Amino acid sequence: MNTVLAEPTAARRPRSAPATDPAAAVARTRARPGVGGTLTQTFAMAWRALKKMRRNPEQFFDVALQPLLFTAMFAYVFGGAISGDVHSYLPLLIPGIVAQTVLTTCMATGTQLREDMDKGVFDRFRSLPMSRIAPLAGPMIADLVRYLIGASLTYLMGLILGYRPGGGVLGVLGAILLAVLTGWAIAWAFTWIGTVARSARGVQGISMMILFPLTFLSNAFVPSRTMPGWLETFTKVNPVSHLVSASRDLANNGVLTGQVGWTLLTGLAVVVIFMPLSVASYKRHL
């Protein structure tokens, strides 16, 4: 037991009149964020996401390794069975792998958003007078880098394995651009899952269940005419098939076909549906 004498309670310090006038502060407030403010905030959040990517390079493992691994694996395992030999399978396979890579990256967008939202710093974002779309849209801008890396690496790996795209440089660049845009659009669906699910693990589980059927029940890895009729019909409406077909037309033949239009249209539909849903769900988290 310490032998301590209590000091008398500190006298209340006198207060001068407050210097700031809250009435003036209230008068300065705005009812809602403006368009300019929303853009600034979105780019600030994108800057944050890019900084975090640079400092946690392990985040790039999925976009870097998947194209290399899957391209090689699928090419050597299925090549002979599906197209007779590896070399003639590559034009079919590479755009498929690109679509798969982009979709997996979308899943990472949702998972990371969920992880991020559980952190203390999101309490601050929520308490700031900022647009509610900025914390969602910001990281998605930063993720464009990941789609770009994933798509480019896949084509590069294809080239190494002997893929010679008939569409030339422009065709391939067009296919990459399309993949990046589509990835960004579809990511809104996964962002929505990110705001709805309870945990990052949950996001991953739900996303997997969507991703696998979507990529494999498409024309991404095999010609769909070998499938039963009902399945072939499904692959025809599957947005992944549109992206894959459009990419093949661009990269292998250098032509812009209606498939590009369908892909962009599907992407637009995803954005129109899931962007408002995501924002609403993020707001509800308050």
Added chain:
Amino acid sequence: MTTMPAVQAGGLVKRFGDVRAVDQIDLEVRHGEIFGVLGPNGAGKTTMLKMLATLLSIDGGRAEIFGVDVAAEPHRVRQLIGVTGQYASVDEDLTAAENLWLFGRLQGLRSADARATARRLLEQFGLGEAAERRISAFSGGMRRRLDLAASLITRPPLIFLDEPTTGLDPRTRGQMWDTIRELVDDGCTVLLTTQYLDEADQLADRVCVIDHGRKVAEGTPDELKTQVGDSTLQLQLAPGADQALARAVVRRVLGEEPVTTPESGRLNVPLDVADRAADVLIALREAAVAIASVSVAKPTLDEVFFALTGHGTAAGPDAGGPAGTVPGQDTPSLDDTTTERAR
């Protein structure tokens, strides 16, 4: 000059399932004061603060910040407040300067202005040298300071502080207190939550005590403390000392009955004025009552709680009250500060 209160809340309710985490709380915080919300863990302090700060929806009642309705116009309210949470709400992967720059940008500062503000705040909070370091390398005290700095970027008129010193060592705690006082001198209003009566006593102009989501008392810290006596004199009698005589002496000097623990020969004497401790000791010496040790402790939150609610802070009606506990021993924080003062 305005007389509008910084916070005006009536009948606030927050339900989590069947539990009413905040139950019909009325609150008025005047502009320019430090208002303390005192209560044990799980009393609903943080929940209430989050409701006022637009971080949780309001299930019942209403709240206004400087006359702006929290539920109806959260975006306006967010422009009037700064929130510093219990857990540092800064980004671990960014440096201190980057964090402040980001928060500045998000609140509409130009890039250069945000950088200048960040530098100024970091200097002001003694973090100038750590500006380019990542937060993950920061100590608890540095994090708190940075967190507080982040709440001040746009100089909001009202600052919410959720347990600003929980987990800090006594020295850092004192620095934090000084910083909070300076805020108010600059014209801010501060609403803080705390588990420590000591902290409320040091900082707050007025305090409300919350228990199980309900407000059980409100007043100045002095008003609260007088309900339990200003401090307690704890006497450990030497083995074989005459306990009955000791009690009689205390009764004669102070006119109050000491609380005794006969088995251990311990006497707890409530004191209105700490000076009277000396009178008691002298009288005991004259009566030849031998004493093994002496200490004077301020009332603990536990005692205030017991006086106000009839149960201790460790929730539940039969949790230990002040009679059975030695003040200062089950509230480590208070022990820390008494020890610190002794040095």
